[in-house]
Amino acid sequence: MTDAAIGEMRGGGMLRRAAKGRTLPVLAVLLAIVAIWYAGAVGLNAQWVRDQAARSETVLSTGEFVVRTLSLDRPVLPAPHQVAAGLWDGIAGQKITSKRSLVWHGWVTLSATLAGFAIGTAAGILLAVGIVHNRAMDQSVMPWAVASQTVPILAIAPMVIVVLASAGITGLLPKAVIAAWLSFFPVLVGMVKGLRTPDAMQLDLMKSWSASPSQIFWRLRLPSSMPYLFASLKVGVAAALVGTIVGELPAGASSGLGARLLSGSYYGQTVQIWSALFAAAALAAGLVIAIGAVEKIALRRMGLAR
Amino acid sequence: MTLLKILLVWLAGWALNIWLARFDTRTTRLLVAVIFGATILILWEMVVRLYAVPSVILPAPSQIAAGFAANTAILWTDFVQTIVKGALSGWLIGALSAILTAIAIDRSPFLQRGLLPIGNFVAALPIVGIAPILVMWFGFDWQSKAAVVVVMVFFPILVNMVAGLAATDRMQRDLMATWAAPYGASLWKLRLPAAMPFLFNGLKITTTLALIGAIVAEFFGSPTRGMGFRIATAVGRLELPLVWAEILVAAIAGSLFYGIVALIEKKVTFWHPSQRNQRG
The missing domain is CATH 1.10.3720.10 (MetI-like)
Known part of the structure; x- marks a missing residue:
């Protein structure tokens, strides 16, 4: 999964450059999505409104009918403006320390994500360095690392939470463990690939300068692995966020965006679910964009910018 | 003592892999990966048994198979x-x-x-x-x-x-x-x-x-x-x-x-x- 996703992300830059002037098409598609969404909201909520009107024996004009479908308390599909209102209320309408504040829940999720991401990235890079320098390690670990990509690791998230809770560990750490586990493999696979990019010619040149292994590592292998590292960091941070959110699902979790999703689904609060979903999406986008910005600066300073 | 046993198994498996990795043919590569996986399973079983880890925290591979x-x-x-x-x-x-x-x-x-x-x-x-x-x-x-x-x-x-x-x-x-x-x-x-x-x-x-x-x-x-x-x-x-x-x-x-x-x-x-x- 990672290998391919990294390739795709690296290819994405090229694609993006090729498709010049994409603001207009993107806006058009976004507008179309919003229009479809509104139409869907009217269509999906129609039944409920019709039933209510029939019960109270009122006849609704088309205009009234549409307005009612878009302003239900617990709609089947909330209209975009209802979700926007829910988001605004969750972000700006509450005190940050309040249990209803999306900022607070977002922070809970974000802190676990970042902690796990840091652990996973550090472990992934360290192991990749070991694998590149030790053939036995390479042949032992790599097949399993690649095979583990096909295993739905996320499914064990609730178990990790419960097991660690029974061992007395609760709070941020169990979620961070899942996030670390999920971001570990993309970083490991990408970094091994990156550290191996210098070809025989470059390595020979280093040898002809009688460079020591550590010099080869710091001056050749590490710098040339940077583009791969950043591509896999983007994949890894997105995976870490998904891991944290799923880690917040099992019973007992009362904070975090995943818990908001779950409680919303228990009580039929669709607007709450959608707001949490959009908050999570914004968080993911923010994290990926932040890494992209660091990548740009780092690669430019290293003279690797494309 | 128990720790020593666990370390011994690990070192044995690792030494075997280092020796095998030198040949770098198709068979040995497969063998190295399999030995690594098997060593992990054996160590897992040993840790659970020797330290009597309760099965609610980590069941042994044999328990999982059962x-x-x-x-x-x-x-x-x-x-x-x-x-x-x-x-x-x-x-x-x-x-x-x-x-x-x-x-x-x-x-x-x-x-x-x-x-x-x-x-x-x-x-x-x-x-x-x-x-x-x-x-x-x-x-x-x-x-x-x-x-x-x-x-x-x-x-x-x-x-x-x-x-x-x-x-x-x-x-x-x-x-x-x-x-x-x-x-x-x-x-x-x-x-x-x-x-x-x-x-x-x-x-x-x-x-x-x-x-x-x-x-x-x-x-x-x-x-x-x-x-x-x-x-x-x-x-x-x-x-x-x-x-x-x-x-x-x-x-x-x-x-x-x-x-x-x-x-x-x-x-x-x-x-x-x-x-x-x-x-x-």
């Missing part, structure tokens, strides 16, 4: 419910609709430029979160799981397929034009085959996503069968061997799913350099 053998009937119904009905049907529907969408927007560069960035963006989002909504819409049974899987696999496959359809170079397209090939013929004979490596890339990425989507969606409500349901309830009752047996099933199913798609890829894209290299 749990697997004792619950084959349950595991099979869960497998059918989650993997076959939920994940597989959703994956097929999602893949098919993504391929058709990619071909449909193929003639409109405007739509492509609009959809690609959005598709790339959506592919990075935590889409699993849509599960509670779809469970509300489609009910508790496998249909809602399939719907989650459809949404999860759609965008990665779409992005790959669109990139694949654009993967032919100018020379090849010009050649088709000099033969006066109509759009349909050049799509069928040139661009669809050229898109296959990209398509299979997307299909392989999404095999894991499909399983994850189907399992996680069950945490939001399911009938009284299914792997996600079983994991959630068995964890609640601290029947960890059963949970691990389910995970084992998920791992086997995931590897098989990926392996089958990779096998089909090998048959379909036998001409691609990446496949030719693997054979040598």
Whole structure:
């Protein structure tokens, strides 16, 4: 999964450059999505409104009918403006320390994500360095690392939470463990690939300068692995966020965006679910964009910018 | 003393691997990987037994195997419910609709430029979160799981397929034009085959996503069968061997799913350099 996703992300830059002037098409598609969404909201909520009107024996004009479908308390599909209102209320309408504040829940999720991401990235890079320098390690670990990509690791998230809770560990750490586990493999696979990019010619040149292994590592292998590292960091941070959110699902979790999703689904609060979903999406986008910005600066300073 | 035993087994396995790694042939590579896996399993068993780790925290591999053998009937119904009905049907529907969408927007560069960035963006989002909504819409049974899987696999496959359809170079397209090939013929004979490596890339990425989507969606409500349901309830009752047996099933199913798609890829894209290299 990672290998391919990294390739795709690296290819994405090229694609993006090729498709010049994409603001207009993107806006058009976004507008179309919003229009479809509104139409869907009217269509999906129609039944409920019709039933209510029939019960109270009122006849609704088309205009009234549409307005009612878009302003239900617990709609089947909330209209975009209802979700926007829910988001605004969750972000700006509450005190940050309040249990209803999306900022607070977002922070809970974000802190676990970042902690796990840091652990996973550090472990992934360290192991990749070991694998590149030790053939036995390479042949032992790599097949399993690649095979583990096909295993739905996320499914064990609730178990990790419960097991660690029974061992007395609760709070941020169990979620961070899942996030670390999920971001570990993309970083490991990408970094091994990156550290191996210098070809025989470059390595020979280093040898002809009688460079020591550590010099080869710091001056050749590490710098040339940077583009791969950043591509896999983007994949890894997105995976870490998904891991944290799923880690917040099992019973007992009362904070975090995943818990908001779950409680919303228990009580039929669709607007709450959608707001949490959009908050999570914004968080993911923010994290990926932040890494992209660091990548740009780092690669430019290293003279690797494309 | 116990620590010494564990260390001894580890060092023995490691020394064997270092010795074997020197040969670097196909057989020894396989052997090294297998020995590594076996060493981990033995160490796991030893740690659990020697330190008497309670099975609610970490069951030994032998306990998991026993749990697997004792619950084959349950595991099979869960497998059918989650993997076959939920994940597989959703994956097929999602893949098919993504391929058709990619071909449909193929003639409109405007739509492509609009959809690609959005598709790339959506592919990075935590889409699993849509599960509670779809469970509300489609009910508790496998249909809602399939719907989650459809949404999860759609965008990665779409992005790959669109990139694949654009993967032919100018020379090849010009050649088709000099033969006066109509759009349909050049799509069928040139661009669809050229898109296959990209398509299979997307299909392989999404095999894991499909399983994850189907399992996680069950945490939001399911009938009284299914792997996600079983994991959630068995964890609640601290029947960890059963949970691990389910995970084992998920791992086997995931590897098989990926392996089958990779096998089909090998048959379909036998001409691609990446496949030719693997054979040598």
